[in-house]
Amino acid sequence: MAKNFPTRAENFSQWYNELVIKADLAENSAVRGCMVIKPYGYAIWEKMQAVLDKMFKDTGHSNAYFPIFIPKSFFSKEASHVEGFAKECAVVTHYRLKNSPDGKGVVVDEDAKLEEELIIRPTSETIIWDTYKNWIQSYRDLPLLINQWANVVRWEMRTRLFLRTAEFLWQEGHTAHATKDEAFNETITILNLYADFAEKWMALPVVKGVKTESERFAGAIDTYAIEALMQDGKALQSGTSHFLGQNFAKAFDVKFLTKENQLEHVWATSWGVSTRLIGALIMAHSDDKGLVLPPKLAPIQVVIVPVFKNTDQLRLISEQVLPIKKSLEDRGISVKYDDRDTHKPGWKFAEYEFKGIPVRLTIGPRDIEQGTMEVARRDTLQKSVIQISDIIEYIPGLLDDIQQNLFERNLDFREKHTYRVDTWGEFVDVIENKGGFASAHWDGTSETEDQIKEKTKATVRVIPMDNPKEEGTCIFSGKPSSERVLFARAY
Amino acid sequence: MAKNFPTRAENFSQWYNELVIKADLAENSAVRGCMVIKPYGYAIWEKMQAVLDKMFKDTGHSNAYFPIFIPKSFFSKEASHVEGFAKECAVVTHYRLKNSPDGKGVVVDEDAKLEEELIIRPTSETIIWDTYKNWIQSYRDLPLLINQWANVVRWEMRTRLFLRTAEFLWQEGHTAHATKDEAFNETITILNLYADFAEKWMALPVVKGVKTESERFAGAIDTYAIEALMQDGKALQSGTSHFLGQNFAKAFDVKFLTKENQLEHVWATSWGVSTRLIGALIMAHSDDKGLVLPPKLAPIQVVIVPVFKNTDQLRLISEQVLPIKKSLEDRGISVKYDDRDTHKPGWKFAEYEFKGIPVRLTIGPRDIEQGTMEVARRDTLQKSVIQISDIIEYIPGLLDDIQQNLFERNLDFREKHTYRVDTWGEFVDVIENKGGFASAHWDGTSETEDQIKEKTKATVRVIPMDNPKEEGTCIFSGKPSSERVLFARAY
Numbered sequence: 001m002a003k004n005f006p007t008r009a010e011n012f013s014q015w016y017n018e019l020v021i022k023a024d025l026a027e028n029s030a031v032r033g034c035m036v037i038k039p040y041g042y043a044i045w046e047k048m049q050a051v052l053d054k055m056f057k058d059t060g061h062s063n064a065y066f067p068i069f070i071p072k073s074f075f076s077k078e079a080s081h082v083e084g085f086a087k088e089c090a091v092v093t094h095y096r097l098k099n100s101p102d103g104k105g106v107v108v109d110e111d112a113k114l115e116e117e118l119i120i121r122p123t124s125e126t127i128i129w130d131t132y133k134n135w136i137q138s139y140r141d142l143p144l145l146i147n148q149w150a151n152v153v154r155w156e157m158r159t160r161l162f163l164r165t166a167e168f169l170w171q172e173g174h175t176a177h178a179t180k181d182e183a184f185n186e187t188i189t190i191l192n193l194y195a196d197f198a199e200k201w202m203a204l205p206v207v208k209g210v211k212t213e214s215e216r217f218a219g220a221i222d223t224y225a226i227e228a229l230m231q232d233g234k235a236l237q238s239g240t241s242h243f244l245g246q247n248f249a250k251a252f253d254v255k256f257l258t259k260e261n262q263l264e265h266v267w268a269t270s271w272g273v274s275t276r277l278i279g280a281l282i283m284a285h286s287d288d289k290g291l292v293l294p295p296k297l298a299p300i301q302v303v304i305v306p307v308f309k310n311t312d313q314l315r316l317i318s319e320q321v322l323p324i325k326k327s328l329e330d331r332g333i334s335v336k337y338d339d340r341d342t343h344k345p346g347w348k349f350a351e352y353e354f355k356g357i358p359v360r361l362t363i364g365p366r367d368i369e370q371g372t373m374e375v376a377r378r379d380t381l382q383k384s385v386i387q388i389s390d391i392i393e394y395i396p397g398l399l400d401d402i403q404q405n406l407f408e409r410n411l412d413f414r415e416k417h418t419y420r421v422d423t424w425g426e427f428v429d430v431i432e433n434k435g436g437f438a439s440a441h442w443d444g445t446s447e448t449e450d451q452i453k454e455k456t457k458a459t460v461r462v463i464p465m466d467n468p469k470e471e472g473t474c475i476f477s478g479k480p481s482s483e484r485v486l487f488a489r490a491y
Numbered sequence: 492m493a494k495n496f497p498t499r500a501e502n503f504s505q506w507y508n509e510l511v512i513k514a515d516l517a518e519n520s521a522v523r524g525c526m527v528i529k530p531y532g533y534a535i536w537e538k539m540q541a542v543l544d545k546m547f548k549d550t551g552h553s554n555a556y557f558p559i560f561i562p563k564s565f566f567s568k569e570a571s572h573v574e575g576f577a578k579e580c581a582v583v584t585h586y587r588l589k590n591s592p593d594g595k596g597v598v599v600d601e602d603a604k605l606e607e608e609l610i611i612r613p614t615s616e617t618i619i620w621d622t623y624k625n626w627i628q629s630y631r632d633l634p635l636l637i638n639q640w641a642n643v644v645r646w647e648m649r650t651r652l653f654l655r656t657a658e659f660l661w662q663e664g665h666t667a668h669a670t671k672d673e674a675f676n677e678t679i680t681i682l683n684l685y686a687d688f689a690e691k692w693m694a695l696p697v698v699k700g701v702k703t704e705s706e707r708f709a710g711a712i713d714t715y716a717i718e719a720l721m722q723d724g725k726a727l728q729s730g731t732s733h734f735l736g737q738n739f740a741k742a743f744d745v746k747f748l749t750k751e752n753q754l755e756h757v758w759a760t761s762w763g764v765s766t767r768l769i770g771a772l773i774m775a776h777s778d779d780k781g782l783v784l785p786p787k788l789a790p791i792q793v794v795i796v797p798v799f800k801n802t803d804q805l806r807l808i809s810e811q812v813l814p815i816k817k818s819l820e821d822r823g824i825s826v827k828y829d830d831r832d833t834h835k836p837g838w839k840f841a842e843y844e845f846k847g848i849p850v851r852l853t854i855g856p857r858d859i860e861q862g863t864m865e866v867a868r869r870d871t872l873q874k875s876v877i878q879i880s881d882i883i884e885y886i887p888g889l890l891d892d893i894q895q896n897l898f899e900r901n902l903d904f905r906e907k908h909t910y911r912v913d914t915w916g917e918f919v920d921v922i923e924n925k926g927g928f929a930s931a932h933w934d935g936t937s938e939t940e941d942q943i944k945e946k947t948k949a950t951v952r953v954i955p956m957d958n959p960k961e962e963g964t965c966i967f968s969g970k971p972s973s974e975r976v977l978f979a980r981a982y
Contacts, residue, residue: 030565030621031609034558039637042555064533067525068559068611068642068658069581072588074521076596087588090560091599092611094582095646097563105567108582108608117599118522120559120583120611130521140833146530151559151642155586167559342631 003354007288012232016283020161023291023355025278033159033166037275040355041162043299044278045169049149051201051297052171052273055193061145061173066127068151069118074126078251081125084218088155090120090166120153125219125244125270128174129252136176136266138257143186144176162279163236163491170274176266178256180245183267187243190271191224194239202277203294203406204228204284205414206238207437207486209462214446217270221245227461227486229414230283233435235461235488238280241271279491285379285406291356292378294406295399302328302395303357304337305348307364314339317363320388324361327392333399353378358402359395363388379405420484427475427487431458437488441472441481448477458487494845498779503723507774511652514782514846516769524650524657528766531846532653534790535769536660540640542692542787543662543764546684552636552664557618559642560609565617569742572616575709579646581611581657611644616710616735616761619665620743627667627757629748634677635667653770654727654982661765667757669747671736674758678734681762682715685730693768694785694897695719695775696905697729698928698977700953705937708761712736718952718977720905721774724926726952726979729771732762770982776870776897782847783869785897786890793819793886794848795828796839798855805830808854811879815852818883824890844869849893850886854879870896911975918966918978922949928979932963932972939968949978 005018021027025041028034037045053063069092075082096112099105121127128146135141153167173190177183191208198204206226216223220242227235249255249265256266285292295301304321308314318339325335336357338348345362352360362374373391376383379402386394417436421427430438442448442460453459463485472481496509512518516532519525528536544554560583566573587603590596612618619637626632644658664681668674682699689695697717707714711733718726740746740756747757776783786792795812799805809830816826827848829839836853843851853865864882867874870893877885908927912918921929933939933951944950954976963972 027625029558030562030618031558031560034560036558036622037556039553039555043553045556046554062530062534063537064530065528065536065660067520067522067527068644069522069525071521072597072599075588082590082597087590087597087600088586089588090583090609091585091588092581093584093599094608095579097566097578097580097582097610099573099578106563106573106578108563108584109578118581119588127521131527134518153559169556 003290003350008231015288016279017161019282019286019290025282026161028161031166033156035161035165035167037169040299041278044281044293044297045275047297047299048201048277049171052197053149055197056147056171056173059145059189059193061147061175063148064146065148065150066124066131068121070121070124070127072117072119074130075119077126078219078248080247081219081251084216085122086154088157089122090153090155092118092120121150122152122154123270123272124148124150124152124172125174125248126252129248129254129268132174132176132266133252133254136254136256139178139259142176142178142256142266143182145173145186146175147171147173160279162275162282164276168275170272172272173270175269176249176254177268178258178264178266180267183245183269184243187222187224187241187269187271190241190269191226191239194241194271194273195226197273198226198228198238199407201294201296202281202284203296203403203410204238204280205407205411207462207464209464209467209486211240211462212446212449212460212485214449215459217242219244219247220270221247225462227488227490228280228284229410229417229436229488230280230491231413232283233417233488235437235486235490236276236280236283237461237490238277239271239273242269244268244270284410286356289381290354292406293356293358295358295403298356298358299334300336300355300357301333301399302335302359302361303348303352304335304361304363305345305352306337306339307345307362309365313365314341316365316368320368321363324388324391328395331392331396333395359398361391377402379409418486421475422472424475428456431456431487431489435489437461437486439484440475440487441470441483442485442487443474443477443479443481445477448474448479452476452487457489459490461486461488461490494781494841499722506779507770508652510773510777510781516773517652519652522657524647526652526656526658528660531790532769535772535784535788536766538788538790539692539768540662543688544640546688547638547662547664550636550680550684552638552666554640555637556639556641557615557622559612561612561615561618563608563610565621566610568617569710569739571738572710572742575707576613577645579648580613581644581646583609583611612641613643613645614761614763615639615641615643615663616665616739617743620739620745620759623665623667623757624743624745627745627747630669630750633667633669633747633757634673636664636677637666638662638664651770653766653773655767659766661763663763664761666760667740667745668760669749669755669758671758674736674760675734678713678715678732678760678762681732681760682717682730685732685762685764686717688764689717689719689729690898692785692787693772693775694787694894694901695729695771696898696902698953698955700955700958700977702731702953703937703940703951703976705940706950708733710735710738711761712738716953718979718981719771719775720901720908720927720979721771721982722904723774724908724980726928726981727767727771727774728952728981729768730762730764733760735759735761775901777847780872781845783897784847784849786849786894789847789849790825791827791846791848792824792890793826793850793852794839794843795826795852795854796836796843797828797830798836798853800856804856805832807856807859811859812854815879815882819886822883822887824886850889852882868893870900909977912966913963915966919947922947922978922980926980928952928977930975930977931966932961932974933976933978934965934968934970934972936968939965939970943967943978948980950981952977952979952981
């Protein structure tokens, strides 16, 4: 079970790429830029989905499903959407194959050409707002709070497993409201929901804030985001919530009759998180020995490894282990008991450490005599000996500790890597040498932002929520500024 | 809330189409042949998914995700797959749009043409077996038991909501085994699982059996299916489980080292059910007053409608209702309390009847005085008066009764509409006038099956499992036959 792969310090990027593959999370497919999400990786996504889905429903949202295809003309209806949104899309032009004349395969049937090309959805605002036009007539039809779990396609040229792939899985919420305030509140409700999910479930501290114009979603009035810091000091945008104003309602002519019998355009939001979150989870917590998963999202939370020389020993061990497994499962903890005799304990230790199982319990004949088990936690790699009689009480608290420790470790890392800088020299030092967030004054123009990006590859990640006002001068242009913003290089 | 739509007797097909739309289950989208699944329809699909997903996991399967795109050349690798599988597929030829020269929209960028076209998956055997090639080396890697929840596209020309749409949602299982027996057993395990789901959850009795050659999945050795009978006497194939033999393993060169150190091709199965099941659910149980949903799959199982003239009355009613709602919910029953004052009770009664909520409770001031509620069940439309103090105990049993009654009603219908016929005249009478299954002798040839289909539109739905042997003569050709098979017209 030797997993030869680079350390984070040696090559963070390669460490990530190899970890994803060797831990059986995902792999590249035969189709350029598309990934296969393997069972272990998909199990993490299922856990994320279950939690988020419940959070959406608890806040009044329902799921629905809209077509994967979007007529090409729809993209042109919202001017800034078509202008700003990437045009790298998969385009369907034909609807039939036929046997090739040489009898050796199939070819595209040129007689089956679509009148209008269809685009595989890169995001669904256009097709959904075209649908909402028929669903919304009166204030009684509002708010409309809908979410969709779906696959989307953006023809990225440089792809990386989970972080940037041509096809990915996500959820996209699309809501319609009677007033600007209500739509704005929805935008912020979801931003907070995403932040809660990241912090409480992924153990990932995030900064909430609003994007600058250049990082705004094409078609939005404002884009809010949660940003997390990875172990290499680069930021990762982990979720976005867009206040769309009346832009899409106007583009698709969606009006409603108010209580006062006035015809007005509807207010909108959209928001999403994707399988990219799995990439964030890996890069935030894992180490040179492999994956580290927060207990709340780990597909297996506890693994029990018996150490035995013969079937009699295994039988004695299993007599102790099976009731413990059952008791833990009754408390909602997922437990794997690996009693295979085809692999040695040492192989199993390495395997489960590499796969990031939060807690490993080991029990052998001597433990049975002494009524103890060895407990190893994955986050700190610490081992301790616990009385078997105490184990059921001990494990839930230990899982909570691990969850909390991962969060605090990451928060501590972020605090140590968030620098207040006031000069261009300090700024460059943070971005190029230290890594992390540079909290700096900026003159508020896209021109300056572009030039900073060109020189350092750093962008404004967010203008944090409730950002304190502070007079200062832009670290690049020297022009006046009224608040600091967070810069970083980003995924 | 008057829903004008035809009765089943007047026009079954139109009854179905209008019911789906008026009950807010689904609608046609702006994209030809693709549907929008609305929240109420999607909620039924979510219930189905949750149950099936648990059944798959309880039988050892894991979920994974494979790309939506399949390189065109993959289809040619398995000879009978490419020969037999419908060629109506969505074909991606380009990967970029660009602003149109006139500045008025977007056009396909002809410079961004793919070297090899990509097909949107109509089913995933080819891309999955191409992947399995790298996952399977030894008997230790087997069995591989994987399921995928996904969207698929088949460019159907004549579409109907849920029953036949260009894009639909489904699950597809793809398993790999070391031996023929094990793969065959998996095929039958899943067939039985599907039948259990249909009968216990959908309240839909099904016939399990094997398909004839002409209805077999392209690339399979044998296709097993569950067939249900709809209220118009037409059959609906509700799930298929394919024994693929070594066909795909050979096409994609997937071999494994046996325990005896021999290199052999892997054995395979694939199986799926889709959003088509929602169509089956509707056509099996619903009536001229609207939807009828089996309690186990109803998004809302109990609706409570208060009858009140003023807020004081509503307050008194709510004091009674809220604890009941809570108690029922604690027992896992989904309850809606519709205390809106914007709609009259009569409107609500009609609405929930139309939406197929299994149980409606009504409570007004006089009920409060008498300590009673009115209970109306959707399946029989019967009403009764129950003591409020008994209601918590009464409801779970009532829901079970309704579930059971729907199953038995449908079973009774199927038994009354399954005819043993021995002459061509009787056969035609069943197919054209009576509707239902004709159990008849057939000579076993595709030629005869084709001619029967041409003359009557009826096909062999299945050769039932454990079919008794019986000497007879084919109702069409008069040639000898050793068993009866089930014919019907089908969706």
